[in-house]
Amino acid sequence: MDLSLVERENTLLGQDFLTWLWYKTDNENILFQLPDKRTFSLNMEQKLSVQGGEGETKSTATVSSPGGEMTEAKTGLKTGKKVNKAQLLFSMDQDDWLVQVNSSDFGLSGLKTPKISTKDDEGDDPDAKFLEKMFLMERCLEMFDIVFTQFLRLRMSKEWNEEAAQVKLWIGG
DSSP, rough: OOHHHHHHHHHHHHHHHHHHHHHHHOOOOOEEEEETTTTTEEEEEEEEEEEEGGGGOOOEEEEEOOOOOOOHHHHHHHHHHHHEOOOOEETTTTTEEEEEEEETTEEEEEOOOOOOOOOOOTTTTTHHHHHHHHHHHHHHHHHHHHHHHHHHHHSSTTTHHHHHHHEEEEEEH
16 A cells, blocks of 8 residues: 555544544533543643645644634634644643644654652652653543544544534534
């Protein structure tokens, strides 16, 4: 199989995923569920990038807005651009995870986990902080997988056409 075709298909799936996620988080406060039945929420944060075109005509609009004002990026969607990078905020209990997602390869970068305890109690396992950080990183990946799996189930279902129509209405509105 042609590698560039696979890369294009992955990019399109990633763009659909991030665009759908923006639509969902803009319209609903959705809760996702972990296998242990605990719930978490997800929001698009202040950094978002939309891209359209090919080769020399490729154009990108990146918005970084502390106030969450995404007008320029939303205008980009109206002109046919798709979300190609987004900053996601996962929240569970009192903890937050912030991570940047790239649509072309689902690469995650800039992961910020909840703060870990920095006090050094005598007798503590010297690896405890490292292990806690690894656990927090794994938890973020687990939450991302749950959200992406939910998207894939919808994307491959009969309900996708209706959902895609709702996304188009949201973009145009």
